[in-house]
Structure formats: structure tokens, C-alpha cells
Amino acid sequence: MLTQENNANLGRLIEMTEKITTADGSTRTVIPYLIIDRHSHERPPIPCVLTPSFCLFLQGTKKLHFGEYIFNAYPGDYLASVIDLPGTTQVVHATKELPFIGLRIDFTTEEIAYVMLSAGIKVNPKDKKRNNETFIGKSDADFLELFIRLLKLTSKPSEAPFVSALIKQEMIFKLLTSDYGHLFFQQVLFDQQADGIGKAIAWIKENFKRSFTAQELASYTNMSVSGLQHKFKAITTMGPLQYQKQLRLQEARRLMLSGSMDATTAALEVGYESLSQFNREYRRQFGLPPLQDIKTVQKSSSVKFIN
Numbered sequence: 475m476l477t478q479e480n481n482a483n484l485g486r487l488i489e490m491t492e493k494i495t496t497a498d499g500s501t502r503t504v505i506p507y508l509i510i511d512r513h514s515h516e517r518p519p520i521p522c523v524l525t526p527s528f529c530l531f532l533q534g535t536k537k538l539h540f541g542e543y544i545f546n547a548y549p550g551d552y553l554a555s556v557i558d559l560p561g562t563t564q565v566v567h568a569t570k571e572l573p574f575i576g577l578r579i580d581f582t583t584e585e586i587a588y589v590m591l592s593a594g595i596k597v598n599p600k601d602k603k604r605n606n607e608t609f610i611g612k613s614d615a616d617f618l619e620l621f622i623r624l625l626k627l628t629s630k631p632s633e634a635p636f637v638s639a640l641i642k643q644e645m646i647f648k649l650l651t652s653d654y655g656h657l658f659f660q661q662v663l664f665d666q667q668a669d670g671i672g673k674a675i676a677w678i679k680e681n682f683k684r685s686f687t688a689q690e691l692a693s694y695t696n697m698s699v700s701g702l703q704h705k706f707k708a709i710t711t712m713g714p715l716q717y718q719k720q721l722r723l724q725e726a727r728r729l730m731l732s733g734s735m736d737a738t739t740a741a742l743e744v745g746y747e748s749l750s751q752f753n754r755e756y757r758r759q760f761g762l763p764p765l766q767d768i769k770t771v772q773k774s775s776s777v778k779f780i781n
Contacts, residue, residue, distance in 0.1 A: 476550050483618035484549055488532050490625040491575055498573075504631045505638045507580045508624060514573040518771055519562040519760070521724035527580045528649065529553040530613060530621060534574030535567035541711025545610050552617075553610050554649060556583050558675055559710055560720035577621060581646065583672070589646045611652065620645055670695035671709050674702065678714060682721040683745035688714060722746065723759050730768045737764040 476484070491510050495501040501510045513534070524540065531547045538545045538553065540561035547553055568574035589595070624641050627634040674695045691714055692702045706714050726740040735743060741752035753763055760767050 477615070479615045480550055480613070480618060483615060483622065484532055487577070487618065487621055487625065488575055490622070491532065491577070494625070494628055500578075503628050504634050505624065505627060506635075507642060508628075508638070509578040509580070511576040511578060512573055513565045513568050514570045515565075516568050517565040519564040520771075521727050521760075522561060522563050523721070523724065524553075524555050524559040524561060525580065526556050526558070526582055527554070527578050528645065529579075530577045532575040532577065533572060534565060534576075536574065536576070537564040537566050538562070539564075541716075543711055547610060550613055551610055552613050556586060557672070557709060558679060560717065560724055579642065579645065581642065585642070586646055586650070589643055590650060592643075593647055593650075595647075595650050614652075617645070617648055617652075620648070670697060671702075671705050674706060674714060675710070675717070678718050679721065682718050682725070683743075685745070686718075719755060720759070723756055726752070726756070726764075727760065727767070730764060731771060740764075 491512070494503060495510055495512065498513050498515075499511075501512065502508075503510065511529075519537075519539065529547075530552045531549055533549055536547045538547060538561060540559050545553070546566075565574045620641055624638060627638050627641075630637075674691055677691065677694060688699050688703065692699045695702060697705075703713055706712075706717070710717055712720070722744040726737075726744045726746075729735045729740040729743060730737060737752070738749055741749055746752040756764050756767070762770060
């Protein structure tokens with residue numbers, strides 16, 4: 475339940491975004507890391523790769539599906555990640571009168587590490603169990619005030635680069651020390667730095683078109699196969715080969731939706747050798763065969779990918 479103060483802050487943020495843009499889609503602002511996401515109608519599930527970012531939901535509802543987890547994000551909720559995570563997003567509540575509106579802050583693990591070091595925040599690796607509930611949380615009045623200060627800077631382009639960098643550090647600090655974000659960020663950072671999962675994720679992203687074995691990836695990261703599988707799934711909610719498959723399918727879908735390739739060409743482009751396997755896995759992932767899915771999505775909305 476949102477407090478009266480939080481509701482007032484959300485209303486103010488919505489008014490401020492509407493003064494910046496009323497266009498559907500993702501709009502970049504004069505602040506390099508700030509993006510406004512706005513949609514005036516419901517949208518079907520759209521593939522995305524959630525990059526290191528913080529997403530604040532101001533209005534409307536969004537359904538997010540990552541691995542085995544499904545989240546429903548409501549006004550005042552936030553979604554945070556410090557890894558690249560493939561999945562789907564779907565705007566389920568949006569109208570012209572009450573469009574879906576969200577704000578996205580992009581950051582890097584280096585920025586998080588800098589804040590942790592500067593503020594003396596200690597990583598506590600004793601609890602190895604990943605708590606997926608820390609992946610999404612509720613913003614408080616102080617956090618919403620930071621976004622109000624940030625949006626005010628969009629009308630001050632000369633001040634924005636310097637002051638927004640300070641506000642970003644304050645946001646990361648609050649995330650790291652909040653009830654919802656602290657364990658999630660610390661645990662992921664610890665796992666990435668100590669166990670090489672970040673190195674494995676980066677390698678798969680760069681090489682997702684080629685075939686590889688779990689043993690090959692384990693050797694690259696100096697881990698055992700079982701250790702790699704366990705830790706990789708604990709962080710991404712899926713195994714390395716499943717992660718690769720999702721990247722392949724989402725890239726193939728993007729290529730087909732852009733109109734640059736048909737299903738066969740897209741399948742070969744992303745590394746599939748068997749068209750029947752591609753069709754089977756595509757249908758399992760998106761619910762329809764490739765051609766039918768693309769026609770359905772193109773008919774229902776103007777698709778814009780989040781990368």
C-alpha cells in the first residue's frame with residue numbers, strides 16, 4: 475500500500491515526465507543514463523535483455539518474465555539488476571488516458587563497486603542462498619525525491635552532467651543499503667567477482683552464435699562444471715546453455731521483427747543448424763511458430779526493443 479506522500483511524489487514525477495515527452499517508446503533525456511519508457515496501450519510480451527539498470531514504475535502495470543520467475547510491477551515498485559538477463563516484458567495496464575510510464579537508470583558494476591568502496595559498504599558473502607524477492611522492491615519517499623531532483627535537471631542542461639552523476643551515486647548508495655536491494659546487490663557482486671559468473675555471462679553474450687559445452691565454459695572460468703551450473707543458475711535463474719538459447723531466440727525475433735530477415739535466415743544467423751529445432755524452441759519460448767508470432771506482434775503494436 476502506497477503512502478499518501480509516495481502517491482504525491484509519484485503524481486509529481488508523472489507530471490514531470492509528461493512535460494518532457496508524450497511519445498510512446500523509450501525516450502533518452504539530456505541526462506545520459508536516464509530513459510523514459512512510455513506506452514499508451516497494452517503490449518504483447520516483447521523480448522528484452524535486461525542490462526545493469528534500475529527501473530522505477532510510475533504508472534500502469536508491467537509483467538516481467540526472467541527464467542523461471544514472473545514478476546508483476548506496479549506503481550511505486552522498482553526492478554534492479556547488475557547482470558545481463560534475457561527475458562520478456564509486457565505492458566498489461568495502459569490507456570491513452572493513463573499510459574504506462576517508467577524511468578530507467580543505466581549503470582555499471584564498476585559504478586556500484588566505486589560507491590561500495592567510497593562509502594565503506596562491506597560485502598557479506600556468508601548467505602549463499604539467492605533471494606529472488608530482492609529483485610523487485612518498493613520505493614520510499616526519499617528515493618522518489620531523488621528522481622524528482624533528477625528530472626528537474628532535464629531543464630538545466632549545463633548542470634545536468636555533473637549534478638546527475640552525484641545523484642546517481644546517491645541512488646546506488648540507497649539501493650545498496652535498502653531493505654530490498656542490499657542483499658541482492660551484494661550477493662550478485664560477490665558471486666560475479668569471486669566465482670567468475672560475470673566472466674561467463676560476458677563470454678556467452680559475445681559467443682552466443684557458436685556452439686559450446688559446459689566443460690568448455692567451466693574451463694574458461696576456472697570452475698568445475700557442477701559449480702558453474704549451480705552458481706550460474708543461482709544468479710540468472712537458468713543454466714548457461716539455456717541462457718545462450720534465450721539470447722539466440724531473442725536476437726532471431728528481433729531480426730525478423732525488423733524486417734531484415736525471414737525465419738530461416740534468422741535461425742542460421744543466430745547459430746541454429748536445424749530449422750526444425752529452431753521452430754520448436756521458438757514456439758516453446760514465445761507461444762507461436764515464428765511467422766505467426768511475428769505477424770501477431772506487428773499487428774498488435776509498434777514494437778520497440780529494450781537493449
